[in-house]
Amino acid sequence: MQKSSRRQEEEVQVHSDLKYSHRLSLYDRPPTEDITLEEFETCAIDRLYVLSEIESCYARNRPFDELKKITKSQCEKHVPLDHNSAITKARDDQRRKDITGHFVLRLAFCRSEELRRRFVKAETTLFRIRYLDASERERRDFCKSGDFDWTQVDESEKSMYAPQLKAAVPDADAKEQYFKVKWTSVPDLVEKRRVFLKDGWAYVPSREQSSIVFQEFQTRLEKALQMTAKALPRMDEDTRLEPILANLSQGFIAGMGSEWGTSENTGEGIRAEMVDELAHKHFPMCMRNLHDNLKRDHHLKHFGRLQYGLFLKVLGLSIEEALAFWRRSFSGYTDDQFNKQYKYNIRHSYGLEGRRANYPAKSCQQILMNDQPGASDSHGCPYRHFSPNNLQTALLSMYSPQGLTEADLPEIMNMVRAEAYHVACTRVYEITHATQNVRKGDGIGSGETITHPNQYARASMALEHAAADGVKVEADGDIVMS
Amino acid sequence: MPSAEIETPTPELMLAFYRRLYPFKSIFKWLNHEHTPSRLFTHREISFTLQNDVYLRYHSFTTADEFKKQTCTLNPTRFEIGPVYTARPRDKKTVRPGAFTPVQRELVFDIDMTDYDGIRTCCSGADICKRCWGFIGAAVRVLDSAIRQQFGYKHLLWVYSGRRGIHLWISDREAMALTDDQRRSLVNFLTVIQGGKEMHKKVNVRPIIKGSSADLPPSIRQALDQLVQPFEDLILLDQDCFRREEGWKELLQLIPDSKIVEKLERKWTDDRSSDDKWADLKDEIKASYPSKATRAPMTHAIEDIVLQYTYPRIDAEVSKHRNHLLKAPFCVHPKTGRICVPIDPEAIDEFDPELVPTVGQLLRELDAAAPETTGEEHSDRERTSLKPYVEMLEKHALGLMSVVRRDRIANDMTW
Structure with a gap:
């Protein structure tokens, strides 16, 4: 008797007329019922906690698995959302809160291009995590509910393109099902050449369906x-909502540390003539390479100038000194050529021309992933973009005065082969600063790995300052007066 | 008539060229896709580079006549075409910054000979000759068929850049509407040569399955099939890339078997031709790896070498953003005086950059012909060697316009 009643209850739950039938949502219908002002705000703030955490994970270059773990725990705390199979009464309420929070934040973050971009990135990540977390069945139901624009590839077409499909998806077996979509709906798969393309259609294997x-x-x-954003002006009359929304978007901005965004106030500025000495003593390999190239060729190509120029800016080179530095370095050019072709760019990167944005220096992540160096470029990350032989030669010639020996190379090359470029860079830092009591595993203090070239240079300069001031830097990074 | 001497175009020559020869009407039709001006033309950015190198951005025009008039007034050395914005670019200062964003733009590609400096042996830097053009020819054939067959775009216009490269403009509606992200994906899909000058092996496109490299993705396999012949003709015979020591040293860097490398290093000298060296390499591989099954990594290496030396080297930055400006077809290259004429991709091998008419030559042809009677822009052009090129653009534009007309009729029938 008892058993049967429990079963009945389960049936009811599965087929019940929940208002929100799916745990996942494409958020295509806004909530229509009345809600209190307080709920309006709390739903949004709770969701904001989760999104800010996702953003800061990205800023810290956390791997996706870690990001997933952190986000899930944040979600449980602030926006719990139980699976379809879970037997709780609160499911409908949870989903309502999820959807309400999402739509309120849309209002808060639609106002500028920048906010929209960040909001989309964080929301898409949240959706991705939830989707990956969902069961096979939940996903299937969800895919059926949204009207996705895909058609299944029939057997005859599949056999017609069999060799191409096999080459595009080498680890697929003959039973693999394919969906045909416009290539523009799976740009990430196209970019990695993981689909077969024909006449603008991408043939997506079913396990990559999530990409679509x-x-x-x-x-x-x-x-x-x-x-x-277009509809927003009509809502401005509502004086109750306006302050809440303004508050929310500010919270999102403040939640993010803009590290390395602008010049560090290290006190004394750096002058153009000091750069050469600093480069030899304190710069990470990517910047050292650009510096050496610049000295040798008296020229750097666009992305090289950008990567090095922004680094120097954040290091503390003022615009006047920067112009002096670049003018001197481009010695083969007349004043006229320099002013016409390069000065604007340098001023632009200091936020003095064009849209006047104060550009941050590029992080390791950006250097590694964006703007891949072309055939005659010298920017990028040497650990990634040099061939192994050239990397070893360059390491020895740049850093042997600071104590790097041939015996250190195998260890570094192993890290490079494992694609742990940050770690290799950090290890080189440790080796070259061994005389200042940096030991293996210390990183740039407290075992921290390098994620930004300016971090490397600043840590290195701080060590030197500390030594000069008669201050001893302990291995754990604390500064102790001697 | 090849004109070996380089004549820098003077402002007077340029003005006469804009007044009497430049095909403003055809350019209008090509950008606008129909006869009556639409947003595709009126909201389009045109930027001018003046004689004193001053750069004027955000110009826009309502008609082809206005476009011509302004060009003659400013008399620029060249002008560039940008995207279609949400508002007229000339009104940029008066609209809200958020309401002025690029929405449409031809998908463009730029291939420049300087990216081949590490390979070509005949010229370097800004120079180009008929022999270097072989690289461009191979690149055009590969890109043209890849874009048509894989992405299904039909309206491709190839244009000589006036000195050492070639541009491609794709005007299909879908291509015009691509976002920056989609453009980036498409370009990265087509980009095979990667890694800076400190990287020897610049081709790394094979999927890694269980720790070893698998066969090439279908798109690149297809390109490779098209490149085997050019590799032989161009790299081995014409350019003779592996004759000199720095050339064959570079080649040996790409062979993953150090025993073979050592053997060949001892054997090769500067008087052995590239063709022979390539045969040596193949023989050596066959001798060291007699069975086909174990030879796979070496076969892959050989295929990657062919790609590295001949696959199109695209200047990716040009294609990734909608608001990248690109020099308009039929402009005059300020250094060479040559016209940026359209090129038929089917006849790419017959094209000789040194035979492209220069602005001076065209005006001389005009003077030599019968004195002008009507002064009409159209009739002047008929009497110069510019005629076939304008006809090419005109035909291309007609293709685009017929699509618009067909769509319109189809839409009318639906009710």
Whole structure:
């Protein structure tokens, strides 16, 4: 008797007419019922906690698995969302809160291009984590509910393109099902050449279906935000909501540390003529390489100038000194050529021309992943973009005066082979600063790895300052007066 | 008539060229896709580079006539075409910053000979000759078929850049509407040569399955099939890339078997031709790896070498952003005086950059022909060697316009 009643209850739960039938949502319908002002705000703030945490994970270059773990725990705390199979009464309420929070934040973050971009990135990540977390069945149901624009590839077409499909997806077996979508809905798969392309159609294997879903989520959200932005002026009359929304968008901005964004106030500025000495003593390999190239060729190509120039800016080179430095370095050019072709760019990077944005220096992540060096470029990360032989030669010639020996190379090359470029760079830092009592595993203090070239240079300069001031830097990074 | 001497175009020559020869009407039709001006033209940015190198951005025009008039007034050395914005670029200062964003733009590609400096042996830097053009020819064939077959775009216009490269403009509606992210994906899909000058092996496109490299993705396999012949003709015979020591040293860097490398290093000298060296390499591989199954890594290495030396080297930055400006077709290259004429990709091998008409030559042709009667822009052009090139653009534009017309009729029938 008891058993049967429990079963009945389960049945009821599965087929019950929940208002929100799916745990995952593309957020295509806004909530229509009345809500209190207080709920309006709390739903949004709770969701904001989760999104800010996702953003800061990105800023710290955390690997996706770690990001997933952190986000899940944040979600449980602030926006719990139980699986379809879970037997709780609160499911409908949870989903309502999820959807309400999302739509309130849309209002808060649709106002500027920058906010929209960040909001889309964080929301898409949250969706991705939830989707990956969902069961096979939940995903299937969800995919059926949204009207995704895909058609299944039939057997005859599959056999017609069998060799191409096999080459595009080498680890697929003959039973693999394929979906045909416009290539523009799976740009990430196209970019990595993981799909076969024909006449603008991408043949996506079923296990990559999630890619289509994520892309669809992102495009729909982008479009919706633009619509919201257009409609927003009509809402400004509502004086109750305006302050709440303004507060929310500020919270999002403040939640993010803009580390290494602008010049560090290290006290004394750096002058153009000091750069050469600093480069030899304190710069990470990427910057050292650019510096050496610049000295040898009296020229750097665009992305090289950008990477090195922004680094120097954040290091503390003022615009006047920067112009002096670059003018002197480009010695083969006449004043006229220099002023016409390069001066604007340098001033631009200091936020003095064009849109006047104060550009931050590039992080390791950006250097490694964006703007891949072309055939005659010298920017990028040497640990990643040099061939192994050239890397070893360069390491020895740059850092042997600071104590790097041939015996250290195998260890560094192993890290490079494991694609742990940060770690290799950090290890080189440790080796070259061994005389200042930096030991293996210390990193740039407290075992921290390098994630930004300016971090490397600053740590190195701080060590030297400390030594000069008669201060001893302990291995754990604390500064102790001697 | 090859004109070996380089004549820098003077402002007077330029003005006469804009007044009497430049095909403003055809350019208008090509950008606008129909006869009556639409947003594709009126909201389009045109930027001018003046004689004193001053750069004027955010110009826009309502008609082809206005475009011509302004160009003659400013008499620029060249002008560039940008994206279609949400508002007229000339009104940029009066609209809200958020309301002025690029929305549409031809998908463009730029291939420049300087990216081949590490390989070509005939010229370097800004120079180009008929022999270097072989690289461009191979690149055009590969890109043209890849874009047509894989992405399904049909309206491709190839244009000589006036000195050492070639541009491609794709005007299909879908291509025009691509976002920056989609453009980036497409370009990265087509980019095979990667790594800076300190990286020897610049081709790393094979998927890694269980720790070893698998076969090439289908798109690149197809490109490779098209490149085997050019590799032989161009790299081995014409350019003779592996004859000199720095050339074959570079080649040996790409061979993953150090025993073979040592053997060949002893054997090779500067008087052995590239063709022979390539045969040596193949023989050596066959001798060291008699069975086909174990030879796979070496076969892969050989294929990657062919790609590294001949696959198109695209200047990716040009294609990634909608608001990148690109020099308009039929402009005059300020250094060479040559016209940026359209090129038929089917006849790419017959194209000789040194035979492209220069602005001076065209005006001389005009003077030599019968004195002008009507003064009409159109009739002047008929009497110069610019004629076939304008016809090419005109035909291309007609193709685009017929698509618009067909769509419109189809839409009318639906009710």
